[in-house]
Amino acid sequence: xxxxxxxxxxxxxxxxxxxxxxxxxxxxxxxxxxxxxxxxxxxxxxxxxxxxxxxxxxxxxxxxxxxxxxxxxxxxxxxxxxxxxxxxxxxxxxxxxxxxxxxxxxxxxxxxxxxxxxxxxxxxxxxxxxxxxxxxxxxxxxxxxxxxxxxxxxxxxxxxxxxxxxxxxxxxxxxxxxxxxxxxxxxxxxxxxxxxxxxxxxxxxxxxxxxxxxxxxxxxxxxxxxxxxxxxxxxxxxxxxxxxxxxxxxxxxxxxxxxxxxxxxxxxxxxxxxxxxxxxxxxxxxxxxxxxxxxxxxxxxxxxxxxxxxxxxxxxxxxxxxxxxxxxxxxxxx
Amino acid sequence: xxxxxxxxxxxxxxxxxxxxxxxxxxxxxxxxxxxxxxxxxxxxxxxxxxxxxxxxxxxxxxxxxxxxxxxxxxxxxxxxxxxxxxxxxxxxxxxxxxxxxxxxxxxxxxxxxxxxxxxxxxxxxxxxxxxxxxxxxxxxxxxxxxxxxxxxxxxxxxxxxxxxxxxxxxxxxxxxxxxxxxxxxxxxxxxxxxxxxxxxxxxxxxxxxxxxxxxxxxxxxxxxxxxxxxxxxxxxxxxxxxxxxxxxxxxxxxxxxxxxxxxxxxxxxxxxxxxxxxxxxxxxxxxxxxxxxxxxxxxxxxxxxxxxxxxxxxxxxxxxxxxxxxxxxxxxxxxxxxxxxxxxxxxxxxxxxxxxxxxxxxxxxxxxxxxxxxxxxxxxxxxxxxxxxxxxxxxxxxxxxxxxxxxxxxxxxxxxxxxxxxxxxxxxxxxxxxxxxxxxxxxxxxxxxxxxxxxxxxxxxxxxxxxxxxxxxxxxxxxxxxxxxxxxxxxxxxxxxxxxxxxxxxx
Numbered sequence: 001x002x003x004x005x006x007x008x009x010x011x012x013x014x015x016x017x018x019x020x021x022x023x024x025x026x027x028x029x030x031x032x033x034x035x036x037x038x039x040x041x042x043x044x045x046x047x048x049x050x051x052x053x054x055x056x057x058x059x060x061x062x063x064x065x066x067x068x069x070x071x072x073x074x075x076x077x078x079x080x081x082x083x084x085x086x087x088x089x090x091x092x093x094x095x096x097x098x099x100x101x102x103x104x105x106x107x108x109x110x111x112x113x114x115x116x117x118x119x120x121x122x123x124x125x126x127x128x129x130x131x132x133x134x135x136x137x138x139x140x141x142x143x144x145x146x147x148x149x150x151x152x153x154x155x156x157x158x159x160x161x162x163x164x165x166x167x168x169x170x171x172x173x174x175x176x177x178x179x180x181x182x183x184x185x186x187x188x189x190x191x192x193x194x195x196x197x198x199x200x201x202x203x204x205x206x207x208x209x210x211x212x213x214x215x216x217x218x219x220x221x222x223x224x225x226x227x228x229x230x231x232x233x234x235x236x237x238x239x240x241x242x243x244x245x246x247x248x249x250x251x252x253x254x255x256x257x258x259x260x261x262x263x264x265x266x267x268x269x270x271x272x273x274x275x276x277x278x279x280x281x282x283x284x285x286x287x288x289x290x291x292x293x294x295x296x297x298x299x300x301x302x303x304x305x306x307x308x309x310x311x312x313x314x315x316x317x318x319x320x321x322x323x324x325x326x327x328x329x330x331x332x333x334x
Numbered sequence: 335x336x337x338x339x340x341x342x343x344x345x346x347x348x349x350x351x352x353x354x355x356x357x358x359x360x361x362x363x364x365x366x367x368x369x370x371x372x373x374x375x376x377x378x379x380x381x382x383x384x385x386x387x388x389x390x391x392x393x394x395x396x397x398x399x400x401x402x403x404x405x406x407x408x409x410x411x412x413x414x415x416x417x418x419x420x421x422x423x424x425x426x427x428x429x430x431x432x433x434x435x436x437x438x439x440x441x442x443x444x445x446x447x448x449x450x451x452x453x454x455x456x457x458x459x460x461x462x463x464x465x466x467x468x469x470x471x472x473x474x475x476x477x478x479x480x481x482x483x484x485x486x487x488x489x490x491x492x493x494x495x496x497x498x499x500x501x502x503x504x505x506x507x508x509x510x511x512x513x514x515x516x517x518x519x520x521x522x523x524x525x526x527x528x529x530x531x532x533x534x535x536x537x538x539x540x541x542x543x544x545x546x547x548x549x550x551x552x553x554x555x556x557x558x559x560x561x562x563x564x565x566x567x568x569x570x571x572x573x574x575x576x577x578x579x580x581x582x583x584x585x586x587x588x589x590x591x592x593x594x595x596x597x598x599x600x601x602x603x604x605x606x607x608x609x610x611x612x613x614x615x616x617x618x619x620x621x622x623x624x625x626x627x628x629x630x631x632x633x634x635x636x637x638x639x640x641x642x643x644x645x646x647x648x649x650x651x652x653x654x655x656x657x658x659x660x661x662x663x664x665x666x667x668x669x670x671x672x673x674x675x676x677x678x679x680x681x682x683x684x685x686x687x688x689x690x691x692x693x694x695x696x697x698x699x700x701x702x703x704x705x706x707x708x709x710x711x712x713x714x715x716x717x718x719x720x721x722x723x724x725x726x727x728x729x730x731x732x733x734x735x736x737x738x739x740x741x742x743x744x745x746x747x748x749x750x751x752x753x754x755x756x757x758x759x760x761x762x763x764x765x766x767x768x769x770x771x772x773x774x775x776x777x778x779x780x781x782x783x784x785x786x787x788x789x790x791x792x793x794x795x796x797x798x799x800x801x802x803x804x805x806x807x808x809x810x811x812x813x814x815x816x817x818x819x820x821x822x823x824x825x826x827x828x829x830x831x832x833x834x835x836x837x838x839x840x841x
Contacts, residue, residue, distance in 0.1 A: 018479070196453040198445065201436075205444055208433030215431040216495070217416045218445050275435035 021269025022281040032291045040298040052290035057179035058241035060286045064190045065234025066261040067282045068227040072206045073274025074130035078137035079235040080257035085141040086239020091153040091249025101160045109236045116232015120225035145251030152250040164244035179241045191279045207274025346371045353400030361387040365560045369534040376549035384558040394418040424496030425505040430488045434481035439463035442495045470524045486517030505536045540632030571836035596620030600790045605651035611637040615816035619790045626805030627794040634814035635794045643675040644668040674752035678763040684748045687737035692718045695750045721750035742773025761792045798828040810834045
């Protein structure tokens with residue numbers, strides 16, 4: 001369900017099991033925001049929320065792709081490496097031969113999508129666990145980074161840096177970066193695809209029961225290859241957004257980002273077993289992850305490792321909630 | 335009525351001389367089958383008769399080796415379930431093959447959603463889904479997830495989906511096995527409505543009463559061959575059962591001459607039952623007694639046996655073992671009381687095909703000792719050699735993988751595994767199914783020897799001759815109920831058994 005339809009939610013919709021996990025995450029987000037606002041000076045501002053988007057635009061885009069994959073019951077561990085590879089390819093092509101960004105960016109996106117498609121193809125055709133195939137993809141992409149270069153490559157293409165440093169002023173001194181708009185556009189398109197297209201509904205069907213989807217005549221193979229392609233594309237786009245943010249390409253960028261993306265998706269209420277979840281939940285998941293970081297930094301005395309501890313605890317709670325939720329799901333009356 | 339329709343329009347589906355082989359097995363051999371528009375046609379046969387193979391051939395899951403399939407007079411060959419569906423043959427399986435995480439409306443329309451300017455038109459989809467279900471007499475909120483509805487409703491939704499794909503032939507493969515009586519009636523109403531629309535329905539069910547209530551005509555298969563096609567109203571239930579089970583020539587003498595008198599009850603099931611599996615039954619098994627369980631597939635034979643082995647939890651009643659109530663909470667608890675269970679599906683539940691004969695035989699003994707106390711190799715070799723000789727397992731080599739043995743010898747390996755434990759009650763579920771005549775006779779003789787040695791045996795078989803030959807008394811199950819326990823005296827014949835299976839109640 002897209003954001004636009006949420007205000008129409010009636011009491012019946014609110015108790016619909018589909019929305020409960022998202023509402024829980026939303027409640028958590030509100031509670032953290034209010035708690036932070038009461039405790040810290042200067043926390044209660046719109047820019048805090050906007051910073052969440054500015055600092056995490058790339059993660060949000062990657063998490064959208066991950067949501068597609070997890071909705072089918074799969075997993076994509078390669079996303080962090082593909083992000084790094086994308087920054088590396090973009091930076092090296094702009095710095096070395098001096099290719100213009102409007103050639104480099106589409107090329108990077110194409111490479112990411114192709115990598116994803118190949119992994120999806122292997123997963124489907126050879127019936128191999130997504131976990132192991134994308135793990136191989138993860139090593140492959142990370143390794144390819146170092147064949148390009150072992151050091152960080154600075155991006156100083158004028159068009160690229162100008163775009164990256166653009167501030168879009170909103171009202172009352174608030175601002176966002178172009179990356180935020182791109183990320184939100186990706187979320188909107190993703191939500192549209194999931195809700196209003198056959199591909200999107202097939203994603204849910206495959207996640208619900210692959211066997212049933214097959215017997216209902218859906219093209220399971222095409223759907224699976226499509227979600228990994230989407231995830232590869234989103235990773236590459238995330239890589240482009242990360243290069244806007246860092247203005248460099250580096251093989252050590254985005255180490256462990258696949259885990260952040262999975263965490264955001266799960267905290268956003270998507271079932272790891274597939275078939276249930278909404279993109280708006282993933283957005284909230286990313287925001288919650290960012291709020292944890294912000295609160296830790298406002299606290300000042302806590303080391304940044306506490307971020308990991310809180311994310312870990314939160315994940316435990318959410319996975320347990322999922323379990324309880326799916327066990328309580330109404331079954332056949334005896 | 336079907337006779338009249340036939341003369342008007344002819345069959346919508348005509349299968350002729352269908353043959354299908356799997357490695358080592360002829361699953362279908364020259365089977366003819368036809369379906370008329372507007373009829374409910376039951377496909378009958380025991381396990382392994384070829385029912386499911388025929389359905390899979392018809393729905394494009396398997397390709398045929400011989401014969402032709404004609405749909406509305408045109409020869410067809412389906413390469414996939416999807417192709418069959420597109421040609422108008424829809425199937426609803428026992429397991430509802432829908433996505434319970436999606437809404438009712440989506441489950442009906444997914445893959446064929448009404449769209450407007452490229453996007454799914456949810457409003458129209460819900461409206462059409464409601465309409466369609468209303469046509470089947472079902473009124474519910476189609477935007478709710480399918481998982482919030484009962485299995486019966488899910489079954490109807492599956493049918494609604496199947497029918498909306500312009501189905502001309504609807505295959506219902508055991509749709510009623512997990513429905514209660516009211517739900518079955520609801521399903522039958524839907525079937526009658528579809529029949530009136532001229533759809534041909536192929537119906538498979540183990541419940542004879544249901545067949546006689548809904549089916550116009552039936553085709554009977556046995557061992558992959560066609561027995562015949564009959565009008566339901568012209569075929570009495572007894573004859574149906576006889577045709578399904580078949581008359582196997584009694585080439586072996588009755589092994590137990592007379593009913594013996596037993597005085598030591600070993601196991602007593604007292605009002606033992608499990609909701610949805612088998613109704614409460616009372617049965618006494620004495621030491622050295624062979625008790626046969628007869629009944630059609632799905633009558634609750636296996637379910638009753640599993641309760642005695644603790645493989646399922648009873649929801650009522652108790653087991654008295656050696657005079658004391660015994661809580662059989664797990665197979666392990668049963669094994670500690672020297673109860674052994676040879677399951678029906680030796681591939682799935684019993685043998686580990688990659689392990690050797692010796693390892694397979696030793697498995698249960700090892701399990702009772704726990705993994706910290708391995709059986710000494712010397713003792714293993716001695717035991718294994720003893721049972722390979724006693725059961726005439728061939729090839730008589732303990733170190734070859736079990737998967738290389740024939741079905742009969744695999745069965746003997748499993749038997750050996752349980753015999754090593756020196757059971758006091760041995761439960762044999764279809765021990766002779768799918769094995770050759772020689773091995774069959776040896777296993778039967780072994781049962782007699784065990785019983786002479788004081789072991790109680792619960793013997794389950796679909797072959798009535800075999801049950802009669804071995805048992806001291808026979809329990810008859812029908813529709814998940816133990817309807818009679820008959821002493822195996824001279825008066826008890828296979829005909830009498832069939833009669834009991836078909837009619838229920840004492841003779």
